[in-house]
Amino acid sequence: QTGSANTNPSDSADDEYITSVSIGTPAQVLPLDFDTGSSDLWVFSSETPKSSASGHTLYSPSKSSTAKKLSGSTWSIEYGDKSSSSGDVYTDVVTIGGFSVKTQAVESATKVSTQFVQDTVISGLVGLGFDVGNQVSPRPQKTWFSNAANSLAEPLFTADLRHQETGSYNFGFIDTSLAKGTIGYTPADGSEGYWGFTATGYSVGGAKLNRNSITGIADTGTTLLLLPDNIVDAYYNNVESAQYDDSQEGVVFDCSEDLPSFSFGVGGQTITISGDLLNLTPIEEGSSTCFGGLQSSADIGINIFGDVALKAALVVFDLGNERLGWAQK
Numbered sequence: 091q092t093g094s095a096n097t098n099p100s101d102s103a104d105d106e107y108i109t110s111v112s113i114g115t116p117a118q119v120l121p122l123d124f125d126t127g128s129s130d131l132w133v134f135s136s137e138t139p140k141s142s143a144s145g146h147t148l149y150s151p152s153k154s155s156t157a158k159k160l161s162g163s164t165w166s167i168e169y170g171d172k173s174s175s176s177g178d179v180y181t182d183v184v185t186i187g188g189f190s191v192k193t194q195a196v197e198s199a200t201k202v203s204t205q206f207v208q209d210t211v212i213s214g215l216v217g218l219g220f221d222v223g224n225q226v227s228p229r230p231q232k233t234w235f236s237n238a239a240n241s242l243a244e245p246l247f248t249a250d251l252r253h254q255e256t257g258s259y260n261f262g263f264i265d266t267s268l269a270k271g272t273i274g275y276t277p278a279d280g281s282e283g284y285w286g287f288t289a290t291g292y293s294v295g296g297a298k299l300n301r302n303s304i305t306g307i308a309d310t311g312t313t314l315l316l317l318p319d320n321i322v323d324a325y326y327n328n329v330e331s332a333q334y335d336d337s338q339e340g341v342v343f344d345c346s347e348d349l350p351s352f353s354f355g356v357g358g359q360t361i362t363i364s365g366d367l368l369n370l371t372p373i374e375e376g377s378s379t380c381f382g383g384l385q386s387s388a389d390i391g392i393n394i395f396g397d398v399a400l401k402a403a404l405v406v407f408d409l410g411n412e413r414l415g416w417a418q419k
């Protein structure tokens with residue numbers, strides 16, 4: 091068995107990618123953010139305070155004949171951007187891309203931070219990280235993918251995120267036609283719950299890759315490519331108008347400037363992110379100053395290959411072999 095779900099950018103800056111997920115009987119369809127950087131499936135629900143829930147699609151367990159309260163279980167999660175949510179837990183049938191998991195832990199939010207309240211394009215997250223990262227207590231729950239893996243043709247999923255167009259999350263198979271290049275595989279370290287890996291080097295503007303390795307995580311739930319200051323500086327030294335903008339908390343530049351590409355080595359392949367993909371968006375509607383897709387990871391303490399990097403590739407999250415595959419698109 092396999093599954094295939096379309097995913098769409100949430101806005102003109104590709105801030106998030108939205109995928110429809112069916113929960114319960116009859117199906118309640120919610121727009122969710124698939125997040126390989128976390129391991130909890132949580133949703134806005136009938137239990138979310140009305141003041142926080144307005145504008146969001148809600149899951150109502152009471153309207154699902156297959157919903158069961160996981161009594162005594164609660165969850166609470168904090169994200170790198172200081173956003174957070176918490177609540178209680180149900181189990182219900184969850185269908186993604188035509189594949190159903192009958193008894194999936196669906197974490198219902200009784201509290202959500204302002205970032206989520208304001209982000210009305212999504213009604214929750216589907217954690218696609220490793221189970222060790224799940225935050226349900228007293229008994230941690232499995233992710234949807236972990237529950238599905240044994241029934242899928244292959245215990246893997248792929249992410250094909252695209253700039254301003256529809257992409258896909260495929261489960262149980264690799265559609266190699268989505269990529270131009272060969273898939274390069276490298277070991278994945280799931281010990282922290284993330285999809286951790288090491289890139290073997292990098293270069294700016296198509297130069298030969300150096301051999302300075304970069305260890306980080308592949309995180310579909312993070313918009314940017316977040317790397318160490320020395321690499322960020324090496325890149326923006328090639329962008330004449332680049333400067334750090336305190337209010338934007340990042341490097342900005344003239345939207346009219348042509349940006350160099352950024353490449354990194356992984357699994358014997360080279361992934362090149364075009365300059366266009368590294369110009370994320372004007373800092374505000376109609377501005378001629380643009381915000382960079384590559385920013386510093388110094389404040390977080392971990393390097394994050396977020397959507398800006400993932401958009402350049404077909405990425406294989408191979409749980410069965412504990413490895414990540416990357417192919418140029």
Ligand SMILES: CC[C@H](C)[C@H](NC(=O)[C@H](C)NC(=O)[C@@H](CCSC)NC[C@@H](N)Cc1ccccc1)C(=O)O
Nearest residue numbers: 123125127128129168169170171173309311312392
């Ligand atoms: C460092 C951040 C906290 C403290 C840390 N939490 C994490 O690492 C969580 C699981 N993952 C995340 O905060 C990040 C990975 C950060 S690596 C430190 N990914 C998921 C995030 N982008 C999800 C999201 C999506 C849309 C809107 C907001 C947030 C922890 O629990 O220890």
